[in-house]
Amino acid sequence: MTDTAATIQAARHGDAAARAAVARGTTTSPELLTFLAADRAAEVRQAVAANAGTPPAAARLLASDADAAVRRVLARRIAALAPSLGPGLGPGAQDRMARISAGTLAMLVEDAAVEVRAAIAAVVRDMPDAPRALILRLARDTAMPVAEPVIRLSPLLSDADLLALIADPPAPATRRAVARRPALSEVLSDAIVETTDTPAIAALLANPSAAIREATLDRLVENAGNHSSWQAALVRRARLPAGAARALGEMVADHLLGVLAARPDLPPGLAETLRGRVTARMAQPDDARAEAALFAAARAGDRGLLTEHLAEAAGVTVARVEAALALRSGRAIAGLCHSAGWSAALAAEVQAVLGGLSPAEVVRPTAEGGWSLGEAELQWQAELLEGLPA
Known part of the structure; x- marks a missing residue:
């Protein structure tokens, strides 16, 4: 590759945009790319990091760049080379240049910035020929x-x-990730259940391709009365043994009755019983029925349902509700619930479930069940939210 005089002039004396254009060039020489790897502008160094023609030695320097975005771009490109870098993260590479690249990848996989390591994971996550040591490190x-x-x-x-x-999870959510893996075996499902990790078991039950022994499923149903998240997953499982369906029919939360009753595989008589309970619930006054369903959703930790209903009832977008929740203000959430026409008691549940507030931070109802905040304060809190993202 030979750089033109104009290319060299742009690389040495052009503005950042011109230098970045040279750094992106497919015909830019390795020497000029190495020169631009030390450029003062991060956008130029990012372009060098992304360029397949950048020499391994220059890439190694960029792996220590002060800008995490530069390292992230480099990580994505180097990770794509992983299958050619040998079985490990360094010494197994076949030639000197590959060894340098393998060393660069080893640096990046230990990078302090999550976004850099995540860029590698996004590239190699389903590679059948990635270095096994790399996969185990990322996992x-x-x-x-x-x-x-x-x-x-x-x-x-x-x-x-x-x-x-599963036995030794590096992070609290590691087991949940395993539980969500497609086509999980019965052995792995049993291992997750044995941990009694409630969120992981809920994720397992919600995984439609996870193989779960009938005996294991029956055992989970027996204990689902204390775990509403398990109930929500169980009533939606594709294959539900008759015994499990009957047991669920006795314990399932009200807001899940309709889901269970609509299943086509229920034992004889159970569908009619459940539909009768649904009808009885529907016979309640509309407001009472709606509030009861929302209380049940709050107790079940159903954030999606609560958020959608709050947005609809308050006449705002889901984005505005989420922006209000991000404030972590009990008064702000109470004002939004008041705008939705919800009771002070339900607003307290919403503050705890959606807002993640501690009991001390929640705006609670009065002893009579009314609002402890005045009407003017509630309206003012709602008006403040109008400036949030729509």
Whole structure:
């Protein structure tokens, strides 16, 4: 490759946009790319990091760049080369240039910035020929944006690898990631259940392709009365044994009755019983029925349903509700619930469930069940939210 005089002039004396254009060039020489790897502008260094023609030695320097965005771009490109870098993260590479690239990848996979490590995981997560050492390192990352894509999708993880993650999870959500893996085996499902990790078991039950022994499923149904998230997943499982369906019919939360009653595979008589309970619930006054369903959703931790109903009832977008919740202000959430026409008691539940507020932070109703905040304060809080993203 030979750089033209104009290219060299742009690289040395052009503005940042001109220098970045040279750095992106497919015919730019390795020497000029190495020169631009030390450019003062991050956008230029990002372009060098993304260029397939950048020499491995220059890429190695960029792996220590002060700008995480530069390292993220580099990580994405180097990760794509992983299958050619040998079985490990360094010494197995076949030639000097590959060894340098393998060393660069080893640096990036230990980068302090989650976004850099996550960029690698996004590229190699389903590679059948990625270095196994790299996959195992990413799967044991404590940051789930890094570990989860690999845990869920890598064909290189064996049942033994996954059992090790279940037994000794590097992060609280590691087991949940395993539970969401497609086509999970019965052995792995049993191992997750044995941990008594409630969120992981809920994720397992919600995984339609997870193989779960009938005996294991019956055992989970027996204990689902104390776990509304399990109930929500169980009533939607594609295959539900008759005994499990009957047991669920006795305990399922009201807002899930309709879902269970609509299943086409219920034992004889159970569907009619459940539909009768649904009809009885529908016979309640509309406001009472709606509020009861929302209380049930709050107790079940159904954030999606609460958020959607709050947005609809308050006449705002879901984005505005989420922006209000991000304020972590009990008064702001109470004002939004008041605008929706919800009771002070329901607003307290919403503050705890959607807002994640502690009991001390929640605006609670009076002893009579009314609002502890005045009407003017509630309206003012609602008006303040109008300036939030729509």
